[in-house]
Amino acid sequence: QKEVEQNSGPLSVPEGAIASLNCTYSDRVSQSFFWYRQYSGKSPELIMSIYSNGDKEDGRFTAQLNKASQYVSLLIRDSQPSDSATYLCMKTSYDKVIFGPGTSLSVIP
Amino acid sequence: SAVISQKPSRDICQRGTSLTIQCQVDSQVTMMFWYRQQPGQSLTLIATANQGSEATYESGFVIDKFPISRPNLTFSTLTVSNMSPEDSSIYLCSCLGGLGFYEQYFGPGTRLTVT
Numbered sequence: 001q002k003e004v005e006q007n008s009g010p011l012s013v014p015e016g017a018i019a020s021l022n023c024t025y026s027d028r029v030s031q032s033f034f035w036y037r038q039y040s041g042k043s044p045e046l047i048m049s050i051y052s053n054g055d056k057e058d059g060r061f062t063a064q065l066n067k068a069s070q071y072v073s074l075l076i077r078d079s080q081p082s083d084s085a086t087y088l089c090m091k092t093s094y095d096k097v098i099f100g101p102g103t104s105l106s107v108i109p
Numbered sequence: 110s111a112v113i114s115q116k117p118s119r120d121i122c123q124r125g126t127s128l129t130i131q132c133q134v135d136s137q138v139t140m141m142f143w144y145r146q147q148p149g150q151s152l153t154l155i156a157t158a159n160q161g162s163e164a165t166y167e168s169g170f171v172i173d174k175f176p177i178s179r180p181n182l183t184f185s186t187l188t189v190s191n192m193s194p195e196d197s198s199i200y201l202c203s204c205l206g207g208l209g210f211y212e213q214y215f216g217p218g219t220r221l222t223v224t
Contacts, residue, residue, distance in 0.1 A: 032211050034211070034212065042218075043201055043216060043218045044201075044215050045215070046110075046212055046214065049211075049212055088151060088152070090213075092211045097154055097211065099151045099153075100151060101150070101151045102151050
């Protein structure tokens with residue numbers, strides 16, 4: 001089992017809908033979780049971090065963490081075509097940093 | 110957040126040669142990281158570079174192939190040595206920033222093609 005798994009997509013949603021991106025991980029010691037957005041040909045940019053179980057909201061983005069079930073998700077409300085990108089889940093456990101393979105999101109106007 | 114620049118932004122190199130990539134941060138940072146992202150793939154950590162100590166390499170990466178320098182708190186270099194076409198990739202440096210531990214900020218990347 002890979003340490004961090006994401007559906008590769010592409011995930012297509014209509015403009016204005018909620019996009020739901022999921023990430024599962026394989027251990028119980030991971031401490032911190034991050035979502036990055038990467039546009040084609042660009043470097044990743046940090047969207048959100050989450051460290052505790054529950055929800056964390058920032059504008060149209062909500063990160064959800066459930067350590068018991070070993071998953072973290074990112075919800076994007078009112079999706080816009082500019083949200084079309086690859087979304088990378090990253091986790092850290094002690095000094096180890098692992099990126100997931102990324103989910104490609106396409107928001108259809 | 111930190112602002113990071115990389116040079117060169119892209120290069121085409123011949124097999125067997127070496128390329129040094131420079132990474133400059135606009136503020137002093139303790140930890141810098143070097144990643145490789147092959148086409149259509151996610152990021153793979155090559156090594157962590159702390160100022161004043163030798164870089165820590167991840168499994169599958171060795172110092173002879175990817176020597177790293179970290180002469181001060183704002184600068185680092187990664188050399189890709191004795192290149193082969195398999196080294197064609199995007200190389201990214203990053204640093205920690207913000208209030209949260211391991212919130213990383215990335216440079217724009219160096220697109221390397223080895224022929």
